[in-house]
Amino acid sequence: xxxxxxxxxxxxxxxxxxxxxxxxxxxxxxxxxxxxxxxxxxxxxxxxxxxxxxxxxxxxxxxxxxxxxxxxxxxxxxxxxxxxxxxxxxxxxxxxxxxxxxxxxxxxxxxxxxxxxxxxxxxxxx
Numbered sequence: 001x002x003x004x005x006x007x008x009x010x011x012x013x014x015x016x017x018x019x020x021x022x023x024x025x026x027x028x029x030x031x032x033x034x035x036x037x038x039x040x041x042x043x044x045x046x047x048x049x050x051x052x053x054x055x056x057x058x059x060x061x062x063x064x065x066x067x068x069x070x071x072x073x074x075x076x077x078x079x080x081x082x083x084x085x086x087x088x089x090x091x092x093x094x095x096x097x098x099x100x101x102x103x104x105x106x107x108x109x110x111x112x113x114x115x116x117x118x119x120x121x122x123x124x125x126x
Contacts (some may be wrong), residue, residue, distance in 0.1 A: 002100075010065075014068075014072060015087060016042070016067060016091050016092060017072050017076055017088065017091075018041070018042055018045045018046060019042075019091035019094055020076075020084065020088045020091040020093075021037050021039075021041055021042040021045075021072065021075050021076070021079070021087070021111075022038075022039075022042040022046065023082070023085070023087045023090055023091060023094075024038040024045055024075075024079045024087050025039035025042055025084065026085065029080075029083055030077070030080070030083060031062070031080075033078060034075070034078035034079045036078060037071075037074060037075045037078050038075045041068075041071040041072055041074075041075045042046040042075075043076060043078035043105060044068070044071070044105075044106075045071070045072070046104055046105050047103050048104070050063055050064070050106070051063050051067075051106065051109070065121040094113045
């Protein structure tokens with residue numbers, strides 16, 4: 001197997017695990033801390049908006065290459081193994097969802113950052 005094929009297979013597994021985590025976040029059998037982690041990771045990974053936009057050189061892809069996979073690995077470890085296997089099988093039969101909550105969170109985060117910058121650099125009266 002070539003390195004490109006291995007990378008494609010890894011990417012497919014990550015996509016499947018994101019959908020499985022989205023399912024896990026809604027399942028009552030999953031512990032609350034695993035639900036919270038799975039929900040946060042899935043919302044971020046499925047959000048159409050990134051924390052660091054991809055057009056920013058190098059660090060724009062840092063979240064896609066490091067933050068998301070590490071978050072997925074952590075969340076998968078927190079979900080009980082037998083449930084995670086069930087969610088993975090279910091994820092292979094579903095379409096990839098889109099996270100509106102993740103989009104709302106990222107827009108709110110960018111708005112807060114913009115407000116903080118405006119407050120920081122707004123001229124103060126003497």
